[in-house]
Amino acid sequence: PNPFSSTTTLEYLLPRDAHVRMDVCNMLGQTLITPVNSREEAGLHSVNVEMDTFPNGVYVVRLSASGQVLTRQMTLIR
Secondary structure (H helix, E strand, O other): OOOEEOEEEEEEEEOOOEEEEEEEEOOOOOEEEEEEEEEEOOEEEEEEEEOOOOOOEEEEEEEEEOOEEEEEEEEEOO
16 A cells, blocks of 8 residues: 555565565665565465654665566655
8 A cells, every 4th residue: 555654565476486575675775674585486475564663755665576676666654
């Protein structure tokens, strides 16, 4: 959900088994947290991301798997 308040659940679908890395970055591209960095089976996955120690603002979620990278923006508002 966008915007979110402190905690959100991010979902992703893998068409095949892959090593997955998900980073939450600031707008300068600096990685703040890495909620996922593991081998995952094909299928639907979800991860809870807690950002209660971060200030309000816009963040970028970067998901890398099987040589592909997907980025999305999310807005933290309390």
